[in-house]
Amino acid sequence: MPARRILESPEHAELLELVRTVMSKQLAPQVAQYEADERFPREAFRLLGELGVLGVAYSEDLGGLGLPSEVYLQVLEEIAAVWASVAVGVSVHALSCFALATRGTKAQQQRWLPKMLSGTMLGAYSLSEPHAGSDPAAMATTARRDGDDYVLNGTKAWVTHGGYADFYTVMARTSGQPGDREGISCFLIPAGTPGLIADEPERKMGLTASPTASIRFENLRIPADHRIGDEGEGLKIALAALDAGRLGIAACATGLSQGALDVAIAYAQNRETFERPIIQHQGIGFMLADMQAAIVSSRATLLSAARLKDLGLPYASEASVAKLIATDGAMRVTTDAVQVLGGAGYTRDFPVERFMREAKIMQIFEGTNQIQRVVISRHLERPGAGAIVSKQLALA
Ligand SMILES: Cc1cc2nc3c(=O)[nH]c(=O)nc-3n(C[C@H](O)[C@H](O)[C@H](O)COP(=O)(O)OP(=O)(O)OC[C@H]3O[C@@H](n4cnc5c(N)ncnc54)[C@H](O)[C@@H]3O)c2cc1C
Structure with a gap:
């Protein structure tokens, strides 16, 4: 249905055509089974990563394709028309890269972003908590400075890719009390860091191939260079x-x-x-x-x-x-x-x-x-x- 697309250049149209073909030929036949089995299609993200889909709107110097958001969103639409769990996963992944791409230092960006935008590392975005959904300032998870490290304690709720992600972009309190809009900071936490515990995925009504789980931090220790942006800038x-x-x-x-x-x-x-x-x-x-x-x-x-x-x-x-x-x-x-x-x-x-x-x-x-x-x-x-x-x- 190319007529429904509004595109600026033939290259953009080619990218959409490519994504449409991959979705309809390679991934569409798998959707029903993965959804029924509640199985996470990690391979689909690798495949889309190879096409550049995980970094469409991020600039080329960061490792993305450097295309307008307008194109990225139409790519996402093509994916969602076939497999919403994967489309939401791509969108959440882009969300998880945002902090690093916009507020990370050059050194932080060079260390992690190329792997994230190529799909080698899949991300999760952890803002919500059991008592802080619509009102994220109510969050209670803490990150206390201890020498060259931060030590995190608390629970994040509803984490898309929770337990399956390779890194977590996490908001936690470096000062203040639940309810304060100030004092929240942003951290990048690699999967496998001791003290990071993923609960069993939620049993959901839909998006059953997209795992959603609580993540707990129990005295999780992370070097201070994993903080993205300044202290207090997290919200x-x-x-x-x-x-x-x-x-x-x-x-x-x-x-x-x-x-x-x-x-x-x-x-x-x-x-x-x-x-x-x-x-x-x-x-x-x-x-x-x-x-x-x-x-x-x-x-x-x-x-x-x-x-x-x-x-x-x-x-x-x-x-x-x-x-x-x-x-x-x-x-x-x-x-x-x-x-x-x-x-x-x-x-x-x-x-x-x-x-x-x-x-x-x-x-x-x-x-x-x-x-x-x-x-x-x-x-x-x-x-x-x-x-x-x-x-x-x-x-x-
Ligand atoms: C499948 C799934 C995936 C998710 N993925 C992520 C993720 O990857 N990362 C993440 O951080 N979070 C994620 N979330 C969390 C999601 O963003 C929250 O569930 C959502 O923001 C609502 O928060 P809540 O569930 O605590 O509802 P509540 O905040 O408790 O709201 C309950 C009801 O009250 C209404 N309400 C609340 N405040 C107001 C107000 N001021 N005015 C009018 N109505 C109001 C709400 O609209 C809602 O209808 C996910 C949730 C689900 C179910």
């Missing part, structure tokens, strides 16, 4: 990473919706009732039209926010809008895809029931959609805020 870094991450989740949701619509269209063109294909019944045709409208709106919103990012303009509120529109849209589109397939949609013979289960989490992680509204409404409190986006785009 700022974490939230900036989430702005970019929300675009990633919006792209995953848009791809998931597209995957569901594609299945629904194919089914509706072939299934006949009352002597005609069901797509010709207005009740179904209009449902498909609404699904198409939701996807086109999600994609436009997402790419408009990505363009602001690529231009170096503020885009936090627009990223929240994109996440909200795309994930609420994905919930509706995937639910309607099940409806289009009738009884067949409710079985595991078709992927739409899985898509519907996968859409639900996208309204929850990287800031619930209630929190996206908090972010957007706070931006609207600023004088003249309503006109900012259109002005930025007009001037760009």
Whole structure:
């Protein structure tokens, strides 16, 4: 479906075509089994890493492909249309590299980033805790300075790739109390560091091939050169990473919706009732039209926010809008895809029931959609805020 893509150059189109081919030919046949077995497809990340997909939007001097976010997000969409667990994993990996890429020293970047962006080292991003999800400043995990080291204690919750990652980007308190927005710092912790314990993965409704686990730190000792950025800068870094991450989740949701619509269209063109294909019944045709409208709106919103990012303009509120529109849209589109397939949609013979289960989490992680509204409404409190986006785009 190349027509649905908005691309700047033939090279970008070639990358998308390559990813589309790899997803449909090599990975699509594995999806159902891995999801059913709740097995983590580590090989898929190696394969995508070899294609450069794990560092698309990171600059070439850091080891990435140096392409615009707009291209990266369309790549993510292609992956999500086939395998949401992998697409979310790629997005979370990019999130886990953000701190190092934006706030790491040259020495830190040279030490770790090339392996991360090539997929040799897969990352996890650890902000949430059992009592600090929507309100990350409530975090209680501590990192106390001890000579040339930090010693970490506490529990991180809901870590995507927890127990499977090669490194963890972790926010922990170097000072202050739970509830303080100050005093949080960012650390890079390699897997296998003594004192890092991964619990059993959560038993989830969807994204079953994407492991999510609690990570505990029990007197984990890490050299001070594993701190990324200054002491106290951690929450700022974490939230900036989430702005970019929300675009990633919006792209995953848009791809998931597209995957569901594609299945629904194919089914509706072939299934006949009352002597005609069901797509010709207005009740179904209009449902498909609404699904198409939701996807086109999600994609436009997402790419408009990505363009602001690529231009170096503020885009936090627009990223929240994109996440909200795309994930609420994905919930509706995937639910309607099940409806289009009738009884067949409710079985595991078709992927739409899985898509519907996968859409639900996208309204929850990287800031619930209630929190996206908090972010957007706070931006609207600023004088003249309503006109900012259109002005930025007009001037760009
Ligand atoms: C599968 C999965 C993967 C995840 N991966 C990661 C990961 O890799 N790294 C990571 O750090 N975290 C991860 N998370 C955590 C996720 O980001 C949190 O679950 C999410 O931010 C919500 O936090 P919570 O679950 O504690 O809900 P709570 O914060 O307890 O919220 C409960 C409800 O209250 C609402 N609410 C809370 N505050 C407000 C408010 N001010 N106004 C209106 N409504 C409000 C919420 O919207 C929600 O509906 C993951 C979660 C899941 C389920």
